[in-house]
Amino acid sequence: MDKVVASADHAVADIPDGATLAVGGFGLCGIPSTLIAALVRSGTGGLRVVSNNCGVDDWGLGLLLGLGRITRMTSSYVGENKEFARRYLSGELEVELTPQGTLAERLRAGGAGIPAFFTPAGVGTQVEEGGLPWRYAPDGTVALASPPKEVREFGGVRYLLEEAISTDFALVRADVADRHGNCAFHAAARNFNPLCAAAARTTVVEAERIVEPGELPPDAVHLPGVYVDRVVAADPQDKRIERRTVRPAVRDTVPARGAQEEK
Template identity: 80%
Template structure:
C-alpha cells in the first residue's frame, strides 16, 4: 500500500517512447512540473499528451515541447505558447482541439469506464462537421483533418458523440498526498488534476506535502488512492506565476467615495 517513490526520475522511468499522458493543471496552476522536468531529463519522445493547455514557452509542458518530445496534443486552449503555434503551423505537431468541458468529461468518462457520451457542445460547428486541421503540411496545407462526429437527437435536440479518453500514464500535482495515494488539491488546482488521474492506467502524483496514512480525514480527500499508483515529493522551488500584472489607476479608497491613485498588484495564476 505504500506508494511513495524516492524520486521523480524513478517515478517516470518506465514511460516509454510514444506513450500517451494525461497531465493535470490549468495554465501554470497545479501542473506537475517536477514530473515534467524528470521526463525532459529522461529524453523520451513521441509523447501523445492530453492536457488543457501546453504550458508556456519556458515552463511546464512547454519544456517537453521545446525539446521536441511531444508528437500530439489534445487540448482546449493553447494561446500562451509561441513554440506550440510554430510547431503546429509547420506540421511538426498534431493538435486536436476540444471544448474545455468536453475534454474534462472525456477524461472523467475514461476513468469511469464509460466509452463515449453525447454532448451538445460543438453542434453546428466544424467540431460536428469535421475538417479541423489536426496536422498541417510544411507549406500550410492540411495533412490530417478531424473526422465528422456521429450525432443523435434527444427530445428534439441534436447531440454529438464524444469518445472517452484513457491514457498509458497520468501526471498529477496535489497539495497533500498520503503514502496510500489519497490526495487533496488546493483551490483551482482541483480542476483537471483529479480527472487526469482517473484517466491514466498508471497514475503518478507529485505532492507538495506527503503525510502518513491516516492523517487525511476521509471527508477531506478529493482523489481516492485507488486511482494512484505512485507518489513522489514535489520540488518546492518549482512554482511559477504565469503572468504578473500591475494595475495602476483611480480606485475607490474609502466608503466616503473619495478616490485614490494608489497602485494595485494582481497575480493572475499561481500553483
C-alpha cells in the same frame, strides 16, 4: 500499500517513447512541474499528450514541446506558447482542439469506464462537421483533418457523440497526499488533476506535502488512492505565475484625518 518513491526521476523512468500521457493543470496552475522536469531529463520522446494546454515556452509542458518530445496534443487551449503555434502551423505537431468541458468529460468518462457520451457542445460547428486541421503539411495545406461526429437527437435536441479518453500514464500535482495515494488539491489547482489521474492506467502524483495514512480526513480526499500508483515529493516553491498583472500605484489624495483641523 506505501506508494511513495524516492525521486521524480525514478517515478517516470518506465514511461516509454510514444506513450500517451494525461497531464493535470490549467495554464500554470496545478501543473506537475517536478515530474515534467524529470521527464525532460529522461529523454523520452514521441509523447502523445492530453492536457488543457501546453504550458508556456520555457515552463511546464512547453519544455518538452521545445525539445520536440511531444508529437500530438489533445487540448482545449493553445495558450501563451509561441512554440506551440509554430510547431502546429509548420506541421511538426498534431493538435486536436476540443471544447474545454468536453475534454474534461472525455477524461472523466475514461476514468469511469464509459466508452463514449453525447453532448450538445459543438453542434452545428466544425466540431460536428469535421475538417478541423489536426496536422498541417509543410506547404501549409491540411494533411490531417478531424472526422465528422455521429449525431443523434434526444427530446428534439441534437447531440454529438464524443469518445472517452484513457492514457498509458498520468502526471498529477497535489497539495497533500498520504502514503496510500489519497490526495487533496488546493483551490483552483484541483482543475484537471483528478480527471487525468482516473483516466490513466498508471498515475504518478507529485505532492507538496506527504503525510501518514489517516492524517488526511476522509472528507478532505479529492482523489482516492485506488487511482494512484506512485507518490513523489514536490518542491512547494516549484511554481510560476503565468501572467503577472498589477495596477499602477495610486497616490493617496485624501488628506489624513485631522489635517484640516491642524491648518
